[in-house]
Amino acid sequence: MLLNRLLIKAIVGPELARWKAAGHWPALWWRDDDARQPTPALDRLLTLSNRFDAPLTLAAVPDGDIAALAKTCRQVRGVELAIHGFRHENRAPSGKPAGEVNDHDEVADVVLELGVALDVFRRAGVVATLFVPPWNNVHPTLKKALALHGLGLSGYGERRSLDAPARVDVHLDLMRWKPRPRFRGAARFLLRARRLLAERRRAGLWDEPLGLLTHHLDHDADSWRFLEAFLSTVTPIRRLDRPRFLNAS
Ligand SMILES: [Zn+2]
Numbered sequence: 001m002l003l004n005r006l007l008i009k010a011i012v013g014p015e016l017a018r019w020k021a022a023g024h025w026p027a028l029w030w031r032d033d034d035a036r037q038p039t040p041a042l043d044r045l046l047t048l049s050n051r052f053d054a055p056l057t058l059a060a061v062p063d064g065d066i067a068a069l070a071k072t073c074r075q076v077r078g079v080e081l082a083i084h085g086f087r088h089e090n091r092a093p094s095g096k097p098a099g100e101v102n103d104h105d106e107v108a109d110v111v112l113e114l115g116v117a118l119d120v121f122r123r124a125g126v127v128a129t130l131f132v133p134p135w136n137n138v139h140p141t142l143k144k145a146l147a148l149h150g151l152g153l154s155g156y157g158e159r160r161s162l163d164a165p166a167r168v169d170v171h172l173d174l175m176r177w178k179p180r181p182r183f184r185g186a187a188r189f190l191l192r193a194r195r196l197l198a199e200r201r202r203a204g205l206w207d208e209p210l211g212l213l214t215h216h217l218d219h220d221a222d223s224w225r226f227l228e229a230f231l232s233t234v235t236p237i238r239r240l241d242r243p244r245f246l247n248a249s
Contacts, residue, residue: 004186004229011190012233015197022206026197028234029209031057031154031170032216033084033132036064038072044224045216046076052231053077057154059084059132062117067124081126082154083117085134092137099137101145110145118149130154130168156213170211171196174223181215183222189230 019025032045035058042058049056055078060069062083073079090098101110114131121128131146133139136156146153152166156173172193176184193210200208214227 004226005233007186007190008229008233011187012194012197015194015201016234018201019197019206022201024201024206026200026234027207027209028054028212029057029168029170030054030212030214031059031082031132032214033059034088034215034217035060035069035084038065038068039217041216041219042069042072045214046072046079048228048231049079050076052235054231054235055079057082057130059154061085061088062120063087066120066126070121070124070126080130081121081128082130082132083114083121083128083151084132086113086117088134090135097137098135099139100134101137101139101142103139103141105139105141107141107144107148110141111148114145114149114151118151136170154211168209168211170213172211173213174227175213175215175218181218182220183226186226189226 016026030049035042045056048054056076057080058069058073059082060066062085066081070081073081085100087100089100091102092099093102096102118128128151130152131142132154133142138153138155143153152168154167155169157169157171172189174184174189175181196210200206200210212230214223219227
């Protein structure tokens with residue numbers, strides 16, 4: 001924990017100081033993926049969200065126990081549920097990047113699938129307004145279907161764009177995935193964070209959120225330790241003004 005704090009201070013500390021000197025503080029947007037039901041790992045995640053007063057968007061797969069998830073999430077302020085795919089099934093042709101919607105899908109069929117997913121959330125008392133495609137695969141057909149439903153979109157790595165559907169992305173993945181899920185490493189994570197913060201500062205994009213991506217079911221001990229240190233350093237976390245997306249708090 002101490003080493004993580006020292007690294008965070010050394011690598012992103014000077015950049016955060018520049019933000020502060022300019023009278024600003026970065027807006028962190030935090031998304032966690034792959035929830036299907038309440039688990040001890042989810043409790044641990046929600047405890048961190050609560051402790052650091054860090055709003056959290058939990059992307060949940062509609063084939064899970066959404067009612068139980070909604071009940072658990074309502075106990076923590078500032079937690080919202082987003083729709084994470086349909087069945088989190090890789091339907092990409094071999095050789096293509098993993099994704100659930102592919103070139104053979106018709107917009108009308110994806111619109112229907114989205115309707116079913118929205119109903120699942122609605123029955124759990126949640127008005128979902130944000131869709132998170134599995135593997136962050138934003139297929140053009142999916143984009144069209146989301147716009148028809150008026151749903152927002154969250155992928156990986158782009159700036160928030162003003163076009164429809166409303167988009168808020170993640171940019172910093174806590175994990176590395178190949179050959180197996182594990183912590184990305186403090187230096188890799190922090191150097192990217194520093195670069196993204198500096199880009200926003202130089203462009204005057206003070207309100208452009210920096211998106212943090214976590215996967216509570218896959219965290220190893222190093223991931224949890226670093227996440228805690230990172231959240232404690234970037235607090236107070238600026239809340240984003242995105243009332244369209246709030247649903248479970
Ligand atoms: Zn996923």
